[in-house]
Amino acid sequence: MPFFGELYGNPSSAYSIGAQAAEALAEARKTIASLLGAKSGEIYFTASGSEADNWAIKGAAQALREKGRHLITSKFEHHAVLHAMESLERDGFEVTYLDVNENGIVDPAALEKAIRPDTTLVAVMLANNEIGTIQPIAEIAEIAHRHKAVCFTDAVQAVGNIPVNVKDLGVDMLALSGHKIHAPKGIGVLYIKTGTRVRTLIDGGGQERGRRGGTENVAFAAALAKALSIAVERMEDNARVAALRDRLADGLLARIPYARINGDREKRLCGNLNISFEFVEGESLLLWLDKNGICASTGSACNSASLEPSHVLLSIGLPAEKAHGSLRFTLSHENTEEDVDYILDTLPGIVQRLRDMSPLYNSSMARIADVAVRG
Amino acid sequence: MYSEKVIDHFTNPRNVGEIPDANGVGEVGNATCGDIMRIYLKIDDNGIIEDAKFKTFGCGAAIATSSMATEMIRGRSIEEALSLTNKAVIEALDGLPPVKVHCSVLAEEAVKTAVADYYRRRGEEVPAAAIVCDGCCEACAHKAQEE
DSSP states (O other): OGGGTTTOOOTTSSSHHHHHHHHHHHHHHHHHHHHHTOOGGGEEEESOHHHHHHHHHHHHHHHTTTTOOEEEEETTSOHHHHHHHHHHHHTTOEEEEEOOOTTSOOOHHHHHHHOOTTEEEEEOOSBOTTTOBBOOHHHHHHHHHHTTOEEEEEOTTTBTTBOOOHHHHTOSEEEEESGGGTSOSSOEEEEEOTTOOOOOSSOOSSHHHHTSOSOOOHHHHHHHHHHHHHHHHHGGGHHHHHHHHHHHHHHHHHHSSSEEEOSOSSSBOTTEEEEEETTSOHHHHHHHHHHTTOOOBOOOGGGSTTOOOOHHHHHTTOOHHHHHTEEEEEOOTTOOHHHHHHHHHHHHHHHHHHHHTOTTSOTTSOOOSOOOOOO | OOOHHHHHHHHSOSSBSOOTTOSEEEEEEETTTTEEEEEEEEEOTTSBEEEEEEEEESOHHHHHHHHHHHHHHTTOBHHHHHTOOHHHHHHHTTOOOGGGHHHHHHHHHHHHHHHHHHHHHTTOOOOGGGOOOSSOOSOSSOOOOOO
């Protein structure tokens, strides 16, 4: 990483190592633009995906507030989007939160019904971060534009996992984050289509063509460009990863009664599996999995500081008690069939063990054949 | 995030199960909140807790506090069981993360609810020390579900 050493220059300065940093930044911008089907001048570096979400939503809402004060989003967006919307509600904007269907998809017809002449912004995520479902953004953007509204998509979970082209999607703004694609934490991008009116969120010294103040993080921008290039190359492996994911999903459903997959099985990211097990709680599943060397996550309240179950799982109609028993597995190109089979050998026993001590589980219910738990 | 003792009581919980001839059973929490604890007590004629068992739906801390609470009251008198505090359970487990303190409250309340059930079954007045809220520790936004 030369940008922490010999190329430490500030890209805005006149000295030569500054120029080299500026060149590296321009190169990173160009790479990212070309991978997204955008122009270099439409790529803005931010400090995170959350900043990009906040900038897009607050910036567009404020820039267009004379035209209207109605915004539309969905119920299962990332909190960076939902909380930015709530902040705008406190400032006098009106927000419609679209329902998500039981498969975890936002229905474009619902948008068509909710959109009004004073709607200025439609913000729907490209792929959900918990259940991996991919949204019909091209259709959503078309509806937004027909009603003269701006369309923003939070593509943090999608970029690097599925092909993302801003022209094909037809969006005016798109947010992405570095750490989701193995770049360092603390770098994000907001794509802003030329001509889109967005008020500046961070005022400062004229960086990012005067639209986002703060000295650019050259090293992380370069890392993000590299990480995105690698992620796009690895998409060749998506079909194999999806096959592994399906092997895991089908295997768990076959071995464990009272289980269900959360989210559409087809329209979802290749590496995502979100599955609920009745009568048990997610954090205790995670602790046992961790003891067996398996890392997963859960939508249970017990795993969060808020003590509320996942708003994503509730949005697709899961009752709270089933949301508590959810697990999310994320598979990547590095995973193998052996990894999947190891989970299939390990998890059923863990679920049975916890069900056996659950007051919700009746011992006469269908049992899992193999109840041995390793560790 | 958890102490070794919590992990020990989670992975090797003591006193899991039911007591078929229990004479005091208490259940607190609800599935919406993500924690349900049910404690079974077998109390002898001298008011000594012969046996205590539990069944719990919940996180690692919920299971560990159930395990520890039943350990702490076995062989003790009813009065001693009623004086069990959530703080004592936390101390015995070498601490709990702040967000998990409500699990220890549930454990204390499950014991008291089981003792209250014992008195009710005998047709006796429930001592004030055994009366707790209706199965919700109020740690979360949900209200206790109606029976």
